[in-house]
Amino acid sequence: MTHATRPAAALLFILIVGWIGAAQSIETAADLLGRMEENTHGIEDLDAILTIETYADGEVDSTQRLRLSLLQPDRMRQEYLAPEYLAGNLTLIVAERMWIYIAAAETWYEKDLSELSSAEQPWLAFRRFLRDVDDELDDYAFEWIDDGSEHYHLVGLPIEEDATYGRIELWIDPEAYVPTRRLLYDVDGNLLVEVRISEIERVADSTFLARTMETYDEEGELASVIHYDELAVNASLDPSLFDPPAEGADE
Numbered sequence: 001m002t003h004a005t006r007p008a009a010a011l012l013f014i015l016i017v018g019w020i021g022a023a024q025s026i027e028t029a030a031d032l033l034g035r036m037e038e039n040t041h042g043i044e045d046l047d048a049i050l051t052i053e054t055y056a057d058g059e060v061d062s063t064q065r066l067r068l069s070l071l072q073p074d075r076m077r078q079e080y081l082a083p084e085y086l087a088g089n090l091t092l093i094v095a096e097r098m099w100i101y102i103a104a105a106e107t108w109y110e111k112d113l114s115e116l117s118s119a120e121q122p123w124l125a126f127r128r129f130l131r132d133v134d135d136e137l138d139d140y141a142f143e144w145i146d147d148g149s150e151h152y153h154l155v156g157l158p159i160e161e162d163a164t165y166g167r168i169e170l171w172i173d174p175e176a177y178v179p180t181r182r183l184l185y186d187v188d189g190n191l192l193v194e195v196r197i198s199e200i201e202r203v204a205d206s207t208f209l210a211r212t213m214e215t216y217d218e219e220g221e222l223a224s225v226i227h228y229d230e231l232a233v234n235a236s237l238d239p240s241l242f243d244p245p246a247e248g249a250d251e
Contacts (some may be wrong), residue, residue: 117162
């Protein structure tokens with residue numbers, strides 16, 4: 001299960017979208033976060049093929065491909081397509097129940113998400129776009145920093161004991177309301193990862209998605225590149241894709 005869950009952790013920072021609506025005043029950090037959250041109102045389902053490249057010493061070390069599917073209000077499916085040793089591995093989440101299928105062992109494992117902290121759920125970055133799922137950012141109190149940048153700058157400090165990071169910084173595009181840069185720190189203030197987000201495009205009437213995300217480690221070295229190769233929003237996904245397995249999965 002180690003190989004199956006590691007890509008999910010890398011994908012913690014992928015799916016970041018924003019919303020453009022009628023002209024409204026932006027006065028507080030809560031206003032900005034509200035604009036970002038509005039994107040979920042335009043997404044009924046999402047289906048995407050992703051390529052994930054991890055780097056070592058400036059060179060591609062591994063490449064993975066997976067299919068990500070979301071269906072409102074609380075369903076997510078993540079299936080690995082490549083490389084061969086991961087192909088067929090599947091994660092399925094419905095409400096607070098999660099099932100993981102390991103293809104090589106032909107075995108399902110079941111978990112209760114209510115027993116896991118946000119730090120133990122790297123897939124929350126996907127699920128935050130589902131209406132009946134808590135947003136990981138709710139674990140932080142954000143302040144709007146006026147640093148003279150053309151992008152909105154927010155700094156978030158944890159308000160929950162099990163928050164994943166010691167501090168989060170976001171820079172948000174003022175037109176698309178999509179974060180274009182994200183810094184994540186540990187509880188001692190040390191930088192853990194920097195995320196740079198690009199190729200923002202409209203994917204629905206009022207929803208924007210960043211096609212490419214680059215992550216850099218604490219030393220500024222490129223760690224991964226994640227890209228949407230194919231993407232469909234509100235394409236009427238078949239609900240049977242999210243059917244749980246038969247009873248008997250291992251806990």
